[in-house]
Amino acid sequence: MARRETPEINAGSMADIAFLLLIFFLVTTTMDVDSGVSKKLAEKTPPDVDLPKIKERNIFEVNINRNNQLLVEGEFMEPKDLKDAAVKFIDNGGGVGNPVGDEEGKECDYCQGDKDPESSDHPNKAIIAVESDRATEYGTYLIVQNELLSAYRVLRNRLCQQKYGMSFTELEQAFKDSQRKDDDLRKKLELVKKSYPQIITDVDPTSVQ
Template sequence: MADIAFLLLIFFLVTTTIETDAGLDRMLPPIEPPEEDVVIKQKNIFTVNINKNGQLLVEEELTELQDLREKAMAFLDNGGDGTCNYCKGAGDEASSDNPGKAIISLKNDRETRYGTYITVQNELVGAYNELRNREAQRLYGRDFTDMEAEYLNPETDEDVREELKEKVLRVQELFPQKLSEAETTSN
């Protein structure tokens, strides 16, 4: 009887699949601080604050959640210093210089609801993805999100993955995702 119980136990352990949560895909800062001080102009920082009531303060202006993606895209795609030949933004010199220098800073209250926090994160990442999709369509005739999903799929053929890697990295260089999270406040 004990042998059968152990065989059943082994069978269920081997055949059971355990789903894991994907979580948020974020790159952590390096362990060592940079050798030289990095100077970031205030105009290259897009500030988003979430209070405990779920209200958004974007660039010191009360903003609705549905307008966040559009404002973030306008900031990232501005091309204020004229070095970005693929930017289609307003070219406002008071806003970000180019996508390589643009940083989105997110700060939230300690009592901010998790759902609100994730929704804001999704909108900001969605802004990056829309701009990357636009450039991938222009360069390669397909969406960046599709290329990235195919590249990250372990079942994709190695030759295809190698070709996609180059394309994905090129589009990511055009609009690097620089999403900074400031320390939470308890106000």
């Protein structure tokens, strides 16, 4: 009986198709981007410059220990409660008259806080100091930063709504839609940002439990 030969399969076209599919997936696939926090690092202060004295009541201490636990002003706090606590501190407006108000000694006339004399004098003087342990998880740090930024967003939205009938988010979008050329919108944005400046500083990480 004659031996039947197995017909060969031309794989040349299949290689071309596989190559085209590889190019297609490389072009169309989106890559995951690691999350991060946009930070502008402060420049080193020259040795001959006298640093201004900061009153303790104008500093809001936020600590994250190595167990990813949050301590605010020395007391344990859940991350979900941090935003409200930061809003209360920033918006306190405890300074009345010179020299405990803003940089010009003026009382905060737009603050709606408790005006507690033991808390911040003015949003322009309210400093949030974040200290983390070297063993703190990065995800926890990001959660804390997001809550603090949300606190400023709440206050800016409220003030912008009162002054211009729109939220700060909407004002920012309107300015972007104008291709950043509308001077009136620019001035409004600068005024709101100046009223509630984001003053968040990172303290050197510790190694203490």
